[in-house]
Amino acid sequence: GAVVSQHPSWVICKSGTSVKIECRSLDFQATTMFWYRQFPKQSLMLMATSNEGSKATYEQGVEKDKFLINHASLTLSTLTVTSAHPEDSSFYICSATDTLGYGYTFGSGTRLTVV
């Protein structure tokens, strides 16, 4: 089946620094990738949708300059949290869709803590 690898699984950074999260499709080409954010004990909220080679589409209320998304290849998408602040601390999960019929495959998530 389809596998999405997400790294790192957890990261702690200082306020004001930037953090990059990677999402890779290991055995399929991900035509579209999605980035979600999940607060404790809450549901997943879509942040943005990215298609390979084009700019990401951000959901309303998501700061595109703070959450930079790059989908440079059919197997890799990255989310960079720029100038991170404690309120950016959250669980970030990526998801990818493919043309093989697997539907949506999720990464294992990244726990970001900004101190």
Next chain:
Amino acid sequence: AQSVTQPDIHITVSEGASLELRCNYSYGATPYLFWYVQSPGQGLQLLLKYFSGDTLVQGIKGFEAEFKRSQSSFNLRKPSVHWSDAAEYFCAVGLNTDKLIFGTGTRLQVFP
């Protein structure tokens, strides 16, 4: 507007008891329907999905779900719950390869 409703925030069952988690959706067309399970601090694991065809869908870990168009529902069921089933369960809907919309989740607690 598209939406997914999981009416039960928290459900507690005894091990061995049957389980039904409710999910209702509001969508312009019949969407693709999914159930995911999430353990604490983990990503999402797909339990089952419905795209078309037979409205009773079998998934992993003994779960099944039934799509009822007339009720706009896609309830998840399991005849006998195991302690390892304790987790957060999310219903989600999508259209083709469009973004998924998630319900608020149901936390399942299992007592021995």
